[in-house]
Amino acid sequence: MRNRLSEALKTAMKEKDTKRLSTLRLINAAIKDREIAMRGEGEDPSDLTDDVILGILGKMVKQRQESARAYEEGGRLELAEAEREEIKVIEEFLPRQLSDAEVDKAVDKAVAEVGATSIRDMGKVMGVLKGKYTGQMDFGAVGPKVKARLG
Known part of the structure:
Protein backbone atom coordinates (compact mmCIF):
# COMPACT_ATOMS: atom_id res chain seq x y z
CA MET A 1 0.00 0.00 0.00
CA GLU A 92 -8.24 4.85 -5.79
CA PHE A 93 -6.39 3.22 -2.88
CA LEU A 94 -9.46 1.67 -1.24
CA PRO A 95 -10.86 -1.71 -2.23
CA ARG A 96 -14.13 -1.80 -4.15
CA GLN A 97 -17.13 -0.98 -1.94
CA LEU A 98 -19.54 -3.85 -1.40
CA SER A 99 -23.08 -3.57 -2.78
CA ASP A 100 -26.07 -3.65 -0.41
CA ALA A 101 -26.70 -7.30 -1.27
CA GLU A 102 -23.06 -8.18 -0.57
CA VAL A 103 -23.18 -6.28 2.73
CA ASP A 104 -26.35 -8.19 3.75
CA LYS A 105 -24.67 -11.48 2.87
CA ALA A 106 -21.54 -10.50 4.86
CA VAL A 107 -23.69 -9.57 7.89
CA ASP A 108 -25.52 -12.92 7.72
CA LYS A 109 -22.21 -14.77 7.44
CA ALA A 110 -20.70 -12.87 10.40
CA VAL A 111 -23.80 -13.52 12.55
CA ALA A 112 -23.56 -17.24 11.78
CA GLU A 113 -19.79 -17.27 12.36
CA VAL A 114 -20.00 -15.89 15.90
CA GLY A 115 -23.30 -17.65 16.67
CA ALA A 116 -24.95 -14.33 17.51
CA THR A 117 -28.43 -14.65 18.93
CA SER A 118 -29.18 -11.29 20.53
CA ILE A 119 -28.28 -7.62 20.41
CA ARG A 120 -25.63 -8.31 23.07
CA ASP A 121 -23.59 -10.09 20.38
CA MET A 122 -23.50 -7.01 18.15
CA GLY A 123 -19.93 -6.11 19.14
CA LYS A 124 -18.67 -9.56 18.16
CA VAL A 125 -20.43 -9.37 14.78
CA MET A 126 -19.07 -5.87 14.09
CA GLY A 127 -15.59 -7.06 15.10
CA VAL A 128 -15.71 -9.87 12.54
CA LEU A 129 -16.98 -7.51 9.83
CA LYS A 130 -14.29 -4.91 10.57
CA GLY A 131 -11.63 -7.62 10.49
CA LYS A 132 -12.67 -8.88 7.06
CA TYR A 133 -14.15 -5.87 5.28
CA THR A 134 -12.20 -2.78 6.40
CA GLY A 135 -12.46 -0.19 3.66
CA GLN A 136 -15.11 -2.13 1.78
CA MET A 137 -18.19 -1.03 3.68
CA ASP A 138 -19.50 1.93 5.68
CA PHE A 139 -19.68 0.61 9.23
CA GLY A 140 -21.92 3.51 10.26
CA ALA A 141 -24.54 2.20 7.85
CA VAL A 142 -23.85 -1.48 8.65
CA GLY A 143 -24.45 -1.05 12.41
CA PRO A 144 -28.21 -0.52 12.06
CA LYS A 145 -28.43 -3.52 9.70
CA VAL A 146 -26.70 -5.74 12.27
CA LYS A 147 -28.94 -4.34 15.00
CA ALA A 148 -32.06 -5.08 12.92
CA ARG A 149 -30.82 -8.59 12.14
CA LEU A 150 -30.17 -9.36 15.83
CA GLY A 151 -33.08 -7.39 17.28
Missing part, protein backbone atom coordinates in the same frame (compact mmCIF):
# COMPACT_ATOMS: atom_id res chain seq x y z
CA ARG A 2 2.78 2.43 0.92
CA ASN A 3 4.61 1.62 -2.30
CA ARG A 4 1.48 2.38 -4.33
CA LEU A 5 1.11 5.69 -2.51
CA SER A 6 4.73 6.74 -3.03
CA GLU A 7 4.60 5.76 -6.72
CA ALA A 8 1.42 7.78 -7.18
CA LEU A 9 3.08 10.71 -5.42
CA LYS A 10 6.11 10.56 -7.74
CA THR A 11 3.88 10.32 -10.81
CA ALA A 12 1.79 13.31 -9.71
CA MET A 13 4.98 15.33 -9.18
CA LYS A 14 6.31 14.43 -12.64
CA GLU A 15 2.97 15.26 -14.28
CA LYS A 16 2.66 18.48 -12.24
CA ASP A 17 -0.87 17.43 -11.19
CA THR A 18 -1.13 19.82 -8.24
CA LYS A 19 -4.60 18.81 -7.00
CA ARG A 20 -3.75 15.12 -6.99
CA LEU A 21 -0.34 15.81 -5.44
CA SER A 22 -1.96 17.83 -2.66
CA THR A 23 -4.37 15.00 -1.80
CA LEU A 24 -1.60 12.38 -1.87
CA ARG A 25 0.45 14.54 0.50
CA LEU A 26 -2.55 14.75 2.84
CA ILE A 27 -2.75 10.93 2.82
CA ASN A 28 0.96 10.65 3.64
CA ALA A 29 0.58 13.21 6.43
CA ALA A 30 -2.32 11.24 7.95
CA ILE A 31 -0.25 8.04 7.86
CA LYS A 32 2.72 9.81 9.47
CA ASP A 33 0.41 11.22 12.17
CA ARG A 34 -0.73 7.68 12.93
CA GLU A 35 2.90 6.50 13.15
CA ILE A 36 3.69 9.30 15.60
CA ALA A 37 0.64 8.40 17.67
CA MET A 38 1.78 4.77 17.71
CA ARG A 39 5.22 5.81 19.02
CA GLY A 40 3.52 7.87 21.71
CA GLU A 41 1.52 4.81 22.76
CA GLY A 42 4.68 2.70 22.91
CA GLU A 43 3.81 0.73 19.77
CA ASP A 44 6.17 -0.02 16.91
CA PRO A 45 5.29 2.16 13.88
CA SER A 46 6.44 -0.64 11.58
CA ASP A 47 3.30 -2.49 12.77
CA LEU A 48 1.25 -0.04 10.70
CA THR A 49 -0.50 -2.57 8.46
CA ASP A 50 -2.43 -2.07 5.25
CA ASP A 51 -5.65 -2.57 7.27
CA VAL A 52 -4.75 0.39 9.49
CA ILE A 53 -3.95 2.46 6.39
CA LEU A 54 -7.29 1.45 4.86
CA GLY A 55 -8.99 2.60 8.05
CA ILE A 56 -7.21 5.97 7.80
CA LEU A 57 -8.26 6.33 4.15
CA GLY A 58 -11.85 5.38 4.98
CA LYS A 59 -11.95 8.03 7.70
CA MET A 60 -10.54 10.62 5.27
CA VAL A 61 -13.27 9.83 2.73
CA LYS A 62 -15.98 10.11 5.39
CA GLN A 63 -14.61 13.49 6.56
CA ARG A 64 -14.64 14.82 3.02
CA GLN A 65 -18.17 13.56 2.37
CA GLU A 66 -19.37 15.41 5.46
CA SER A 67 -17.49 18.56 4.42
CA ALA A 68 -18.94 18.39 0.89
CA ARG A 69 -22.47 18.12 2.33
CA ALA A 70 -21.84 21.09 4.63
CA TYR A 71 -20.45 23.16 1.75
CA GLU A 72 -23.46 22.32 -0.43
CA GLU A 73 -25.87 23.32 2.32
CA GLY A 74 -23.96 26.59 2.65
CA GLY A 75 -24.11 27.22 -1.10
CA ARG A 76 -20.35 26.79 -1.58
CA LEU A 77 -20.51 24.43 -4.54
CA GLU A 78 -16.89 25.01 -5.69
CA LEU A 79 -15.60 23.88 -2.28
CA ALA A 80 -17.94 20.86 -2.30
CA GLU A 81 -16.57 19.90 -5.72
CA ALA A 82 -12.98 20.20 -4.44
CA GLU A 83 -13.83 17.80 -1.60
CA ARG A 84 -15.32 15.33 -4.11
CA GLU A 85 -12.16 15.47 -6.22
CA GLU A 86 -10.12 14.57 -3.13
CA ILE A 87 -12.51 11.68 -2.42
CA LYS A 88 -11.88 10.29 -5.93
CA VAL A 89 -8.11 10.31 -5.38
CA ILE A 90 -8.38 8.66 -1.95
CA GLU A 91 -10.81 6.01 -3.20
Whole structure:
Protein backbone atom coordinates (compact mmCIF):
# COMPACT_ATOMS: atom_id res chain seq x y z
CA MET A 1 0.00 0.00 0.00
CA ARG A 2 2.78 2.43 0.92
CA ASN A 3 4.61 1.62 -2.30
CA ARG A 4 1.48 2.38 -4.33
CA LEU A 5 1.11 5.69 -2.51
CA SER A 6 4.73 6.74 -3.03
CA GLU A 7 4.60 5.76 -6.72
CA ALA A 8 1.42 7.78 -7.18
CA LEU A 9 3.08 10.71 -5.42
CA LYS A 10 6.11 10.56 -7.74
CA THR A 11 3.88 10.32 -10.81
CA ALA A 12 1.79 13.31 -9.71
CA MET A 13 4.98 15.33 -9.18
CA LYS A 14 6.31 14.43 -12.64
CA GLU A 15 2.97 15.26 -14.28
CA LYS A 16 2.66 18.48 -12.24
CA ASP A 17 -0.87 17.43 -11.19
CA THR A 18 -1.13 19.82 -8.24
CA LYS A 19 -4.60 18.81 -7.00
CA ARG A 20 -3.75 15.12 -6.99
CA LEU A 21 -0.34 15.81 -5.44
CA SER A 22 -1.96 17.83 -2.66
CA THR A 23 -4.37 15.00 -1.80
CA LEU A 24 -1.60 12.38 -1.87
CA ARG A 25 0.45 14.54 0.50
CA LEU A 26 -2.55 14.75 2.84
CA ILE A 27 -2.75 10.93 2.82
CA ASN A 28 0.96 10.65 3.64
CA ALA A 29 0.58 13.21 6.43
CA ALA A 30 -2.32 11.24 7.95
CA ILE A 31 -0.25 8.04 7.86
CA LYS A 32 2.72 9.81 9.47
CA ASP A 33 0.41 11.22 12.17
CA ARG A 34 -0.73 7.68 12.93
CA GLU A 35 2.90 6.50 13.15
CA ILE A 36 3.69 9.30 15.60
CA ALA A 37 0.64 8.40 17.67
CA MET A 38 1.78 4.77 17.71
CA ARG A 39 5.22 5.81 19.02
CA GLY A 40 3.52 7.87 21.71
CA GLU A 41 1.52 4.81 22.76
CA GLY A 42 4.68 2.70 22.91
CA GLU A 43 3.81 0.73 19.77
CA ASP A 44 6.17 -0.02 16.91
CA PRO A 45 5.29 2.16 13.88
CA SER A 46 6.44 -0.64 11.58
CA ASP A 47 3.30 -2.49 12.77
CA LEU A 48 1.25 -0.04 10.70
CA THR A 49 -0.50 -2.57 8.46
CA ASP A 50 -2.43 -2.07 5.25
CA ASP A 51 -5.65 -2.57 7.27
CA VAL A 52 -4.75 0.39 9.49
CA ILE A 53 -3.95 2.46 6.39
CA LEU A 54 -7.29 1.45 4.86
CA GLY A 55 -8.99 2.60 8.05
CA ILE A 56 -7.21 5.97 7.80
CA LEU A 57 -8.26 6.33 4.15
CA GLY A 58 -11.85 5.38 4.98
CA LYS A 59 -11.95 8.03 7.70
CA MET A 60 -10.54 10.62 5.27
CA VAL A 61 -13.27 9.83 2.73
CA LYS A 62 -15.98 10.11 5.39
CA GLN A 63 -14.61 13.49 6.56
CA ARG A 64 -14.64 14.82 3.02
CA GLN A 65 -18.17 13.56 2.37
CA GLU A 66 -19.37 15.41 5.46
CA SER A 67 -17.49 18.56 4.42
CA ALA A 68 -18.94 18.39 0.89
CA ARG A 69 -22.47 18.12 2.33
CA ALA A 70 -21.84 21.09 4.63
CA TYR A 71 -20.45 23.16 1.75
CA GLU A 72 -23.46 22.32 -0.43
CA GLU A 73 -25.87 23.32 2.32
CA GLY A 74 -23.96 26.59 2.65
CA GLY A 75 -24.11 27.22 -1.10
CA ARG A 76 -20.35 26.79 -1.58
CA LEU A 77 -20.51 24.43 -4.54
CA GLU A 78 -16.89 25.01 -5.69
CA LEU A 79 -15.60 23.88 -2.28
CA ALA A 80 -17.94 20.86 -2.30
CA GLU A 81 -16.57 19.90 -5.72
CA ALA A 82 -12.98 20.20 -4.44
CA GLU A 83 -13.83 17.80 -1.60
CA ARG A 84 -15.32 15.33 -4.11
CA GLU A 85 -12.16 15.47 -6.22
CA GLU A 86 -10.12 14.57 -3.13
CA ILE A 87 -12.51 11.68 -2.42
CA LYS A 88 -11.88 10.29 -5.93
CA VAL A 89 -8.11 10.31 -5.38
CA ILE A 90 -8.38 8.66 -1.95
CA GLU A 91 -10.81 6.01 -3.20
CA GLU A 92 -8.24 4.85 -5.79
CA PHE A 93 -6.39 3.22 -2.88
CA LEU A 94 -9.46 1.67 -1.24
CA PRO A 95 -10.86 -1.71 -2.23
CA ARG A 96 -14.13 -1.80 -4.15
CA GLN A 97 -17.13 -0.98 -1.94
CA LEU A 98 -19.54 -3.85 -1.40
CA SER A 99 -23.08 -3.57 -2.78
CA ASP A 100 -26.07 -3.65 -0.41
CA ALA A 101 -26.70 -7.30 -1.27
CA GLU A 102 -23.06 -8.18 -0.57
CA VAL A 103 -23.18 -6.28 2.73
CA ASP A 104 -26.35 -8.19 3.75
CA LYS A 105 -24.67 -11.48 2.87
CA ALA A 106 -21.54 -10.50 4.86
CA VAL A 107 -23.69 -9.57 7.89
CA ASP A 108 -25.52 -12.92 7.72
CA LYS A 109 -22.21 -14.77 7.44
CA ALA A 110 -20.70 -12.87 10.40
CA VAL A 111 -23.80 -13.52 12.55
CA ALA A 112 -23.56 -17.24 11.78
CA GLU A 113 -19.79 -17.27 12.36
CA VAL A 114 -20.00 -15.89 15.90
CA GLY A 115 -23.30 -17.65 16.67
CA ALA A 116 -24.95 -14.33 17.51
CA THR A 117 -28.43 -14.65 18.93
CA SER A 118 -29.18 -11.29 20.53
CA ILE A 119 -28.28 -7.62 20.41
CA ARG A 120 -25.63 -8.31 23.07
CA ASP A 121 -23.59 -10.09 20.38
CA MET A 122 -23.50 -7.01 18.15
CA GLY A 123 -19.93 -6.11 19.14
CA LYS A 124 -18.67 -9.56 18.16
CA VAL A 125 -20.43 -9.37 14.78
CA MET A 126 -19.07 -5.87 14.09
CA GLY A 127 -15.59 -7.06 15.10
CA VAL A 128 -15.71 -9.87 12.54
CA LEU A 129 -16.98 -7.51 9.83
CA LYS A 130 -14.29 -4.91 10.57
CA GLY A 131 -11.63 -7.62 10.49
CA LYS A 132 -12.67 -8.88 7.06
CA TYR A 133 -14.15 -5.87 5.28
CA THR A 134 -12.20 -2.78 6.40
CA GLY A 135 -12.46 -0.19 3.66
CA GLN A 136 -15.11 -2.13 1.78
CA MET A 137 -18.19 -1.03 3.68
CA ASP A 138 -19.50 1.93 5.68
CA PHE A 139 -19.68 0.61 9.23
CA GLY A 140 -21.92 3.51 10.26
CA ALA A 141 -24.54 2.20 7.85
CA VAL A 142 -23.85 -1.48 8.65
CA GLY A 143 -24.45 -1.05 12.41
CA PRO A 144 -28.21 -0.52 12.06
CA LYS A 145 -28.43 -3.52 9.70
CA VAL A 146 -26.70 -5.74 12.27
CA LYS A 147 -28.94 -4.34 15.00
CA ALA A 148 -32.06 -5.08 12.92
CA ARG A 149 -30.82 -8.59 12.14
CA LEU A 150 -30.17 -9.36 15.83
CA GLY A 151 -33.08 -7.39 17.28
